[in-house]
Amino acid sequence: MSVARFWRKQQSRYNLIGTHCNTCGRYFYPPRTFCPDCRRDGKIVDHKFKGTGTVVTYTIIRSASDQFKFLTPYALAIIELDEGTKLTSHVICDIDKIHIGMKVRPVFRKLAEEGSSGAIFYGTKFVPA
Amino acid sequence: MREVAVIGVGCTKFGEKWETSFRNLFVEAGALALEDANLAGESIDELFVGNMSAGRFVEQEHIGALIADYAGLATDNIPATRVEAACASGGLAFRQAYTAVASGMSDIVVAAGVEKMTDVGTEVTTDVLAAAADREWEGIAGITFPGLYAMMATQYMHRYGLTREQLAQVAVKNHDNGVKNPNAQFRKAITLETVTNSTLVADPLRLFDCSPVTDGASAVILAPLERAREFTDTPIKVLGCGQASSTIALHDRRDICTLDATVAAGKRAFSMAKVEHKDIGFVEVHDCFTIAEICAIEDLGFCKKGEAGKLTEEGHTALGGKLPINPSGGLKACGHPVGATGIKQVYETVKQLRGEAAGRQIDTEIGMTHNVGGTGATVVCHIFGRV
Amino acid sequence: MVGIISYGAYIPRYRIKVEEIARVWGANGVEISKGLGVFEKSLPDMDEDTITISVEATRAAMARRVINPDDIGAVYVGSESHPYAVKPSAVTVGEAIGATPLMTAADYEFACKAGTAAIQTSMGLVKSEMVKYSIAVGADIAQGEPGDALEYTAAAGGAAFIIGNDDPIAEINHTCSFTTDTPDFWRRENKPYPRHGGRFTGEPAYFKHVLGASRMMLEKMGTKPSDYDYAVFHQPNGKFPVQAAGMLGFSMDQIKPGLAVTYLGNTYSGASMVGLSAVLDVAKPGERIFMTSYGSGAGSDSFDITVTDVITSYLFHREASPSVAALLADKKIVDYAIYAKHKGKVVMME
Numbered sequence: 079m080s081v082a083r084f085w086r087k088q089q090s091r092y093n094l095i096g097t098h099c100n101t102c103g104r105y106f107y108p109p110r111t112f113c114p115d116c117r118r119d120g121k122i123v124d125h126k127f128k129g130t131g132t133v134v135t136y137t138i139i140r141s142a143s144d145q146f147k148f149l150t151p152y153a154l155a156i157i158e159l160d161e162g163t164k165l166t167s168h169v170i171c172d173i174d175k176i177h178i179g180m181k182v183r184p185v186f187r188k189l190a191e192e193g194s195s196g197a198i199f200y201g202t203k204f205v206p207a
Numbered sequence: 208m209r210e211v212a213v214i215g216v217g218c219t220k221f222g223e224k225w226e227t228s229f230r231n232l233f234v235e236a237g238a239l240a241l242e243d244a245n246l247a248g249e250s251i252d253e254l255f256v257g258n259m260s261a262g263r264f265v266e267q268e269h270i271g272a273l274i275a276d277y278a279g280l281a282t283d284n285i286p287a288t289r290v291e292a293a294c295a296s297g298g299l300a301f302r303q304a305y306t307a308v309a310s311g312m313s314d315i316v317v318a319a320g321v322e323k324m325t326d327v328g329t330e331v332t333t334d335v336l337a338a339a340a341d342r343e344w345e346g347i348a349g350i351t352f353p354g355l356y357a358m359m360a361t362q363y364m365h366r367y368g369l370t371r372e373q374l375a376q377v378a379v380k381n382h383d384n385g386v387k388n389p390n391a392q393f394r395k396a397i398t399l400e401t402v403t404n405s406t407l408v409a410d411p412l413r414l415f416d417c418s419p420v421t422d423g424a425s426a427v428i429l430a431p432l433e434r435a436r437e438f439t440d441t442p443i444k445v446l447g448c449g450q451a452s453s454t455i456a457l458h459d460r461r462d463i464c465t466l467d468a469t470v471a472a473g474k475r476a477f478s479m480a481k482v483e484h485k486d487i488g489f490v491e492v493h494d495c496f497t498i499a500e501i502c503a504i505e506d507l508g509f510c511k512k513g514e515a516g517k518l519t520e521e522g523h524t525a526l527g528g529k530l531p532i533n534p535s536g537g538l539k540a541c542g543h544p545v546g547a548t549g550i551k552q553v554y555e556t557v558k559q560l561r562g563e564a565a566g567r568q569i570d571t572e573i574g575m576t577h578n579v580g581g582t583g584a585t586v587v588c589h590i591f592g593r594v
Numbered sequence: 595m596v597g598i599i600s601y602g603a604y605i606p607r608y609r610i611k612v613e614e615i616a617r618v619w620g621a622n623g624v625e626i627s628k629g630l631g632v633f634e635k636s637l638p639d640m641d642e643d644t645i646t647i648s649v650e651a652t653r654a655a656m657a658r659r660v661i662n663p664d665d666i667g668a669v670y671v672g673s674e675s676h677p678y679a680v681k682p683s684a685v686t687v688g689e690a691i692g693a694t695p696l697m698t699a700a701d702y703e704f705a706c707k708a709g710t711a712a713i714q715t716s717m718g719l720v721k722s723e724m725v726k727y728s729i730a731v732g733a734d735i736a737q738g739e740p741g742d743a744l745e746y747t748a749a750a751g752g753a754a755f756i757i758g759n760d761d762p763i764a765e766i767n768h769t770c771s772f773t774t775d776t777p778d779f780w781r782r783e784n785k786p787y788p789r790h791g792g793r794f795t796g797e798p799a800y801f802k803h804v805l806g807a808s809r810m811m812l813e814k815m816g817t818k819p820s821d822y823d824y825a826v827f828h829q830p831n832g833k834f835p836v837q838a839a840g841m842l843g844f845s846m847d848q849i850k851p852g853l854a855v856t857y858l859g860n861t862y863s864g865a866s867m868v869g870l871s872a873v874l875d876v877a878k879p880g881e882r883i884f885m886t887s888y889g890s891g892a893g894s895d896s897f898d899i900t901v902t903d904v905i906t907s908y909l910f911h912r913e914a915s916p917s918v919a920a921l922l923a924d925k926k927i928v929d930y931a932i933y934a935k936h937k938g939k940v941v942m943m944e
Contacts, residue, residue: 108344137357138410166456
């Protein structure tokens with residue numbers, strides 16, 4: 079990922095800052111600048127998520143692309159944050175412990191890096207709560 | 208809107224084709240289609256080609272012009288358009304071609320699909336295919352394509368009790384069909400154990416739950432129905448089409464186990480074709496992973512959610528069953544050259560309806576195709592009928 | 595009076611036993627553990643580095659107290675393993691706690707005392723009223739060459755201290771330092787592992803500076819060791835701090851609560867800071883803490899600290915973040931192969 083593209087959403091990734099539509103009450107993480115329901119009538123504001131959530135579904139990645147090969151096998155899950163929005167993330171735990179309904183909390187980790195001379199991308203992952 | 212028919216089809220063998228270049232794949236498929244339609248290249252008015260990622264596989268963009276040039280059609284300066292919607296690129300190219308003819312804009316239009324995937328290593332391929340998902344929010348989290356469908360499978364199995372064996376049966380059945388398809392990448396039958404003993408790729412999906420990396424191309428030719436018999440004795444009519452979009456990321460879906468875009472596209476196709484589910488003789492669905500076939504059967508409305516596993520287990524989706532799915536061998540056995548798959552599905556459907564599918568022939572008048580992009584962000588369905 | 599507003603520590607979950615490392619090199623692990631006074635050490639997960647450790651430690655500090663990130667005027671991270679040679683760890687820490695952009699920042703290096711040097715700078719900024727709060731972090735993923743003595747103790751972890759004037763949980767009564775140019779241990783630019791002077795790292799290095807700074811402190815404050823409830827010394831192993839304590843007149847009871855090294859290893863820039871965190875985890879209002887750090891190269895920073903009653907007041911929530919004991923207890927033991935993979939000793943192609 080290019081440094082500009084990553085930097086643009088850095089606050090979102092570091093601090094779980096998404097958005098909230100004040101018109102209909104929906105929460106968005108990843109952030110959306112346009113509410114799909116209210117569209118132009120939507121009043122979008124920033125929202126810092128608590129970070130706690132529940133595993134909705136998961137898999138164990140055994141075969142990954144170059145960037146993530148060193149992490150395999152790892153648990154990848156769709157997590158529903160307490161506020162009601164869903165995101166996808168690596169869940170750091172024993173791979174036989176992950177299950178639907180597992181409670182998770184956020185931690186700060188390296189997401190990826192562009193080789194040994196490239197930029198390092200940091201962000202939020204999850205561990206069992 | 209005029210009625211439209213398919214008057215010629217062509218398809219290369221699918222597989223790892225070291226000797227064949229990207230452009231020659233298309234030329235081969237195109238030539239076969241022209242021969243099938245008994246048509247000279249000069250008669251082509253327009254060309255649509257579906258291709259997902261030639262830019263990353265062979266470092267080539269501007270595919271529409273490239274194909275028109277190498278197929279010998281650029282000398283006539285025909286309009287040539289590349290269409291992209293990840294793995295649904297072929298299906299979308301077909302719908303664009305259909306619309307061009309139906310609207311009266313052009314008469315004889317080629318809809319093609321081509322992908323050359325094997326010139327790069329598998330780690331690059333994994334990354335290229337991941338671009339069909341949400342790069343910003345799924346990609347950076349370390350997803351892979353099998354991983355996304357695996358998450359669908361985990362949730363599906365938890366909710367509906369689908370068993371590992373029922374899921375494996377999808378692959379076994381498709382391989383059985385592949386044996387009978389001379390163009391298929393894999394033409395060997397497999398057992399349930401082959402699937403359940405194969406290497407885990409992304410739990411619960413194993414190697415044999417996943418469609419392969421393939422090179423291939425397919426091309427079909429459309430004409431207004433009223434002119435079809437100038438070219439063929441067996442025109443196959445496009446009865447209906449439906450295309451739909453949905454959220455790019457799996458985590459934004461209303462229901463992780465349902466492709467709402469399949470539901471919408473299917474409904475649109477059925478509504479336009481004015482046929483019912485019981486009229487459909489077979490469906491070529493998008494089985495990029497075994498779980499995708501299970502969900503497709505249900506989301507197209509052929510059975511209730513949660514029942515497709517049993518349907519498969521009981522043999523109803525096999526060639527001799529009441530609803531054959533993927534007579535070509537599907538993406539699993541026939542292979543999945545990404546941009547070409549949607550057109551190959553049309554090729555198979557036309558061959559079946561013409562009675563030219565020796566060895567795997569289904570006796571029916573109406574067939575359906577279902578082509579998906581990514582984890583369901585784009586879906587396009589077509590329904591075809593004998594004239 | 596300037597002091598500690600809040601503190602937090604972070605130790606990665608993975609551990610390797612000293613005996614397991616000895617096994618690989620054909621050495622006597624039982625003897626080595628006993629000789630070093632260290633039985634296991636921590637190592638990072640595949641996606642952790644000094645920056646992620648610093649962020650977790652700082653967030654742990656922020657969680658214990660209501661602090662407006664806008665009031666944080668400075669962030670300093672001291673380490674020997676900053677992920678970038680150029681691009682400070684401090685800015686990522688600042689961004690990850692919402693303190694950017696209205697702050698100053700820089701990274702520090704002074705071997706194992708980079709973090710306490712950051713505390714001293716923070717004290718200056720706060721005392722001069724240039725900033726309201728300044729954060730000093732000491733964190734490391736320590737490097738020890740495979741087969742070298744340092745490999746047994748080079749560990750991963752860190753701690754963060756928020757320094758300020760308003761209602762500190764512990765007042766820093768005084769700080770003083772003893773610094774010289776002493777080549778006991780160093781790492782050249784672009785080299786992966788440090789080198790050291792063997793026995794030279796003892797008397798002319800560690801002891802000269804730790805004792806030098808400590809004696810200066812006792813003299814300046816007019817105190818005796820028995821005036822303190824706790825003493826924290828830099829802990830490269832379990833022996834040096836015990837010896838230094840003995841030489842100065844401190845007892846085992848005084849140093850035990852702050853001696854985390856036994857089951858943690860040496861977290862380099864994090865070492866004394868994690869030790870101090872461990873003491874603050876149990877300290878009561880009115881108790882007095884003596885701390886002297888040590889960084890090779892060489893120098894020692896000494897601190898005289900008095901715990902206030904804010905530490906048990908409604909202003910401070912010690913239980914909001916895990917104690918050093920809790921972090922040490924949350925562990926997963928691995929073998930040398932996994933350890934080597936995590937520490938990047940298995941060289942991958944790019």
